[in-house]
Amino acid sequence: MDAPDDRVVELLRGARRIAALTGAGVSTAAGIPDFRGPRGLYVTRQYDPEKTFDIGCFDRDPTYFFAFARDFVRLVERVKPTVTHRLLAALEAQDRLEAVITQNIDGLHQKAGSRRVLEVHGSVRSGHCRGCGKGYGYEALKAKILGEPIARCDACGGVVKPDIVFFGEAVQEMDRASRAAARADVFLVIGSSLTVYPAALLPQHASGRVVVVNRGPVEMASADWLRIDEAADSFFARVAPGLHLPRLAQDEPLGA
Ligand SMILES: [Zn+2]
Structure with a gap:
């Protein structure tokens, strides 16, 4: 494991209140x-x-x-949830992940077992x-x-x-999403290039460390952010063993 991997593992192992923002990159790995x-x-x-x-x-x-x-x-x-979906569900099961804020509309976080999901685009x-x-x-x-x-x-x-959420309709859950970002000691941005507003502004609300795992450029990236320029699944599959998660949550029905 190289230095950025170690740094992310260290941050996530020490974190007590994680929040995550997920974008299309998390679902493309599942085939969406x-x-x-x-x-x-x-x-x-x-x-x-x-x-x-x-x-x-x-x-x-x-x-x-x-x-x-x-x-x-x-x-x-x-489609089935990916390593990334299941890893976020496992962090929630440990009661260390406060919210998954997602721009995706496919319900894959819930299918992976996540319950604290804020679907800003419905x-x-x-x-x-x-x-x-x-x-x-x-x-x-x-x-x-x-x-x-x-x-x-x-x-x-x-x-x-x-x-x-259709064009011209209000995004949902943004107040809760902003509060979750502000309270988090680690704010993860996963599979998003931060081009779709207002969700793209959420990292600006973060008071803790911002970690971005996304292959390709990211808008408005701050020099303070820890950037991993890699597909989320390959990254999290590599660092997951170091996180000592109790389990990667099972597949659950989408309607649950
Ligand atoms: Zn009716």
């Missing part, structure tokens, strides 16, 4: 394409991001969105009717997305929208 990357879901499947996640388009005609949603749910059902694990507000859990929502051209509400026949 980066929405914004050059080989992203939109490009490979020809979904236009502006149109897919535009609330005006959705309310006029949600057919386009539900074509994407069917592909996405089938993909999410297939997720596909629940949905609400645009007409009457009735809420739907994952299994009911999934059945509608996979079984109907447009997911319709049982109560009023309105359109059921998954709780993904």
Whole structure:
């Protein structure tokens, strides 16, 4: 193990209150394409991001969105949490990780066993009717997305929208995310190049040490941050033995 590895192991072993911000890089390792990357879901499947996640388009005609949603749910059902997802769940099980703040909408942190997950861009694990507000859990929502051209509400026949944050909608949980960042003695940024706001500003709230594990450039990086320019999974697979985690949490149902 070289010096940066040792430094991260030392920081994480000494930390009592860790918070993490995870981005697309954590999910790409599981097989979920980066929405914004050059080989992203939109490009490979020809979904236009502006149109897919535009609330005006959705309310006029949600057919386009539900074509994407069917592909996405089938993909999410297939993929498994990575080493990184499971390592964060194991840190939480030790009661040393206060929150995983994620920009991902795939529910893989919960599938890995994490419970303290702040999904700032929402997720596909629940949905609400645009007409009457009735809420739907994952299994009911999934059945509608996979079984109907447009997911319709049982109560009023309105359109059921998954709780993904669309363009023009407010991001969620930012107050809790900012507080978790401010309280953390170690703030991990994993698989994010910090280009999507306002989540990208969270490291600025951190009072403790900021550790960035991301392959490629990172926006607004401070000289004080410890930077690991490497894919999260290869990095954490290498340092995990030094962290003496009790277990890497098991696979759990997405709807749990
Ligand atoms: Zn309804």
